Amino acid sequence: MTSVWRFVSNALCRITGRKVGSTVVVSNSLNEFTTRASFDIKKCDLHGLEAGPPLKTELSRDEGLRFYRTMQVMRRMELKADQLYKQKIIRGFCHLYDGQEACAAGVEAAIDPSDHLITAYRAHGYTYTRGVSVREILAELTGRRGGVAKGKGGSMHMYAPNFYGGNGIVGAQVPLGAGIALACKYQGNNQICVTLYGDGAANQGQIFEAFNMAALWKLPCLFICENNKYGMGTSVERASASTDYYKRGHFMPGIRVDGMDVLCVREATKFAADHCRTGKGPIIMELQTYRYHGHSMSDPGVSYRTREEIQEVRSKNDPISLLKERMLSSNMASVEEFKEIDIEIRKEVEDATQFATSDSEPPLEELCNHIFSNNPPLQVRGTHPWAKLKSSS
Amino acid sequence: MTSQNPTFYPAEDRVKMAASLRCFLRSGKNAVSALRRQAFHGSAPAAVQVTVRDALNQAMDEELERDERVFLLGEEVAQYDGAYKVSRGLWKKYGDKRIIDTPISEMGFAGIAVGSAMAGLRPICEFMTFNFSMQAIDQVINSAAKTYYMSAGLQAVPIVFRGPNGSSAGVAAQHSQCFAAWYSHCPGLKVVSPWNSEDAKGLLKAAIRDDNPVVFLENELMYGVAFEMSEETQSKDFTIPIGKAKIERQGNHVTLVSHSRYVGHCLDAAAVLAKEGIECEVINMRTIRPMDVETIETSVMKTNHLVTVEGGWPQFGVGAEICARIMEGPAFNYLDSPVTRVTGVDIPMPYAKILEDHSVPQIKDIIFSVKKTLNV
Numbered sequence: 001m002t003s004v005w006r007f008v009s010n011a012l013c014r015i016t017g018r019k020v021g022s023t024v025v026v027s028n029s030l031n032e033f034t035t036r037a038s039f040d041i042k043k044c045d046l047h048g049l050e051a052g053p054p055l056k057t058e059l060s061r062d063e064g065l066r067f068y069r070t071m072q073v074m075r076r077m078e079l080k081a082d083q084l085y086k087q088k089i090i091r092g093f094c095h096l097y098d099g100q101e102a103c104a105a106g107v108e109a110a111i112d113p114s115d116h117l118i119t120a121y122r123a124h125g126y127t128y129t130r131g132v133s134v135r136e137i138l139a140e141l142t143g144r145r146g147g148v149a150k151g152k153g154g155s156m157h158m159y160a161p162n163f164y165g166g167n168g169i170v171g172a173q174v175p176l177g178a179g180i181a182l183a184c185k186y187q188g189n190n191q192i193c194v195t196l197y198g199d200g201a202a203n204q205g206q207i208f209e210a211f212n213m214a215a216l217w218k219l220p221c222l223f224i225c226e227n228n229k230y231g232m233g234t235s236v237e238r239a240s241a242s243t244d245y246y247k248r249g250h251f252m253p254g255i256r257v258d259g260m261d262v263l264c265v266r267e268a269t270k271f272a273a274d275h276c277r278t279g280k281g282p283i284i285m286e287l288q289t290y291r292y293h294g295h296s297m298s299d300p301g302v303s304y305r306t307r308e309e310i311q312e313v314r315s316k317n318d319p320i321s322l323l324k325e326r327m328l329s330s331n332m333a334s335v336e337e338f339k340e341i342d343i344e345i346r347k348e349v350e351d352a353t354q355f356a357t358s359d360s361e362p363p364l365e366e367l368c369n370h371i372f373s374n375n376p377p378l379q380v381r382g383t384h385p386w387a388k389l390k391s392s393s
Numbered sequence: 394m395t396s397q398n399p400t401f402y403p404a405e406d407r408v409k410m411a412a413s414l415r416c417f418l419r420s421g422k423n424a425v426s427a428l429r430r431q432a433f434h435g436s437a438p439a440a441v442q443v444t445v446r447d448a449l450n451q452a453m454d455e456e457l458e459r460d461e462r463v464f465l466l467g468e469e470v471a472q473y474d475g476a477y478k479v480s481r482g483l484w485k486k487y488g489d490k491r492i493i494d495t496p497i498s499e500m501g502f503a504g505i506a507v508g509s510a511m512a513g514l515r516p517i518c519e520f521m522t523f524n525f526s527m528q529a530i531d532q533v534i535n536s537a538a539k540t541y542y543m544s545a546g547l548q549a550v551p552i553v554f555r556g557p558n559g560s561s562a563g564v565a566a567q568h569s570q571c572f573a574a575w576y577s578h579c580p581g582l583k584v585v586s587p588w589n590s591e592d593a594k595g596l597l598k599a600a601i602r603d604d605n606p607v608v609f610l611e612n613e614l615m616y617g618v619a620f621e622m623s624e625e626t627q628s629k630d631f632t633i634p635i636g637k638a639k640i641e642r643q644g645n646h647v648t649l650v651s652h653s654r655y656v657g658h659c660l661d662a663a664a665v666l667a668k669e670g671i672e673c674e675v676i677n678m679r680t681i682r683p684m685d686v687e688t689i690e691t692s693v694m695k696t697n698h699l700v701t702v703e704g705g706w707p708q709f710g711v712g713a714e715i716c717a718r719i720m721e722g723p724a725f726n727y728l729d730s731p732v733t734r735v736t737g738v739d740i741p742m743p744y745a746k747i748l749e750d751h752s753v754p755q756i757k758d759i760i761f762s763v764k765k766t767l768n769v
Contacts, residue, residue: 151545152544153544167536172532172536174504175501175504176505176508176511179505179512182509183509183512186464187514206498206501209498209500213495369546370542370544372581372605374604375605378683385721
């Protein structure tokens with residue numbers, strides 16, 4: 001029986017052209033799905049480390065479906081945001097995450113909700129994985145009172161417990177993340193801070209300042225460089241003298257990870273988080289990933305890269321397809337099941353869109369609120385001297 | 394906990410004390426009355442003389458003891474006892490966890506401080522001088538000041554940024570800038586500028602207990618100056634409310650508004666003017682943002698004349714803001730003459746002593762300005 005499955009699995013591998021070697025664990029009957037399977041994952045390049053993450057990982061059917069769902073929600077949410085932006089319902093900056101879903105999903109799977117996470121402006125994916133609903137994210141993008149920041153933050157400034165945004169200034173979030181890690185160590189709570197930045201931000205001076213202090217003080221900080229090959233319109237080759245971002249921590253150990261494979265991301269993050277948690281100090285992970293959209297909604301994304309390149313990644317390396325094919329070829333789920341999940345997600349995103357486009361804008365009385373925390377109300381000058389506005393905490 | 398060796402003052406302190414003594418003597422005809430005003434006001438039985446430096450040290454010590462989330466980080470704050478000895482003795486008492494020496498990385502450590510505040514600690518981030526805060530200003534404004542608003546109240550940032558601000562003695566252009574106007578421009582920040590020891594202690598304690606980002610502007614030339622501190626102000630719970638000015642001297646003829654070191658200059662000028670029958674009301678702003686305009690307006694409605702005094706540059710400065718506010722409020726109709734601003738000279742700070750002395754407001758400039766404003 002096992003050999004039959006192996007034959008099927010190998011055939012599927014040849015058909016999809018994917019190196020998804022798998023050892024299949026067979027369940028009770030032909031009609032049931034495989035509940036658990038083991039997969040080979042790509043070896044990670046190491047810097048300053050004797051050993052790295054394992055080369056094999058196990059995935060349960062439930063975990064797989066959850067991963068699929070999480071990534072598909074992010075994908076559909078970002079595509080919806082694209083649509084709303086083109087309809088001018090979303091304004092200003094909108095940096096979309098589609099293509100990079102495996103990073104957010106894989107990282108979250110390897111840490112606890114009580115761990116901390118901070119990222120830059122391409123943040124909608126992490127906002128979702130850190131617990132904010134699609135509804136609250138889209139309503140924040142459309143600037144309504146039901147948004148996670150009551151419409152006052154927008155795309156780049158969404159927050160949740162243990163999620164510190166969403167940060168607009170490139171690189172500024174990295175010292176912030178090191179500071180959150182300092183608080184973890186200070187409070188002795190065994191938590192870590194995952195601090196994300198991009199290949200563009202990797203050349204910021206303040207990042208190296210943060211690296212130095214994090215290593216010096218052995219802060220439990222997991223630095224992650226999401227290398228999507230372009231900092232706005234500048235390719236990594238044109239921006240960095242060294243594109244080995246996992247080595248840029250110099251005295252800090254680093255791993256370079258296939259960021260399109262959610263299982264690889266999960267294993268690497270587990271490895272790295274363990275490194276931090278056991279007091280060995282900070283570590284860098286470079287996730288090699290790709291964004292389908294341009295830098296932001298005002299960038300078509302084809303003046304500095306070719307459409308062929310984008311198409312190539314979509315067809316050969318899409319993170320959601322990769323997972324789906326793995327699960328299908330290991331008989332962990334059926335095509336119909338995935339279709340059903342897609343339909344559910346579509347409805348979820350449509351409902352959220354309905355809310356985000358019909359909810360009211362924040363009331364004008366809110367304009368001056370939230371200047372100071374825990375403060376008696378104060379008066380704020382409006383646009384002219386007779387406009388005496390009120391600010392509450 | 395303050396000085397292990399109270400009779401030993403580093404060279405800079407002795408220079409400062411000589412400077413403040415010269416200051417008294419310059420204020421002129423009657424140095425004794427100036428000293429009397431400074432040292433012997435009030436007859437509280439257990440009053441003591443405390444330098445501004447020691448008052449700041451006490452404030453931090455008391456708050457570190459009171460709340461274990463409070464910690465201090467900055468360059469040389471620990472083993473060096475503070476570049477200006479303000480944190481003397483704290484590292485010995487509290488150790489590496491609470492008093493942290495940082496590398497020379499302002500942007501990095503300011504960001505780390507802000508991040509730690511977001512995650513539940515209450516950092517005191519020291520800039521060796523506020524000139525160096527320019528390297529880190531993005532973290533102060535974009536990461537600290539704006540976050541509570543951007544998050545619609547989800548994320549508070551309880552942090553104090555403190556250090557010496559404004560001109561010192563002979564440190565030249567890159568080390569002498571006043572940042573009161575820069576930081577006070579920004580909503581989401583509180584900006585505090587103490588003058589004497591009581592201010593220093595009460596306001597720093599209030600700043601540390603405040604759940605918001607506070608920029609605390611000290612003055613290096615004031616560190617070594619001693620003031621009397623009453624028994625009440627020595628209490629571990631003594632705080633001064635942020636956002637409230639203090640009337641240091643009552644008067645009927647003209648209102649002098651100032652902050653930091655120049656409050657002392659105003660009082661010295663007032664003492665001289667009193668001999669000529671001109672009674673000045675001297676207001677110590679204490680907080681620049683949020684500004685206590687009401688106290689200034691009430692005073693102007695009494696005296697009908699206003700002179701602002703500051704060390705910073707005139708353009709877009711603290712005095713300029715006061716002028717604008719007075720014009721927009723009820724006090725404008727009570728002015729008998731336009732508001733006068735006494736400010737630093739609009740130049741980078743020179744080095745040579747004679748030039749430096751003429752780059753900042755002197756007591757004679759205040760006296761001259763008052764007389765011009767009163768048309769006498």
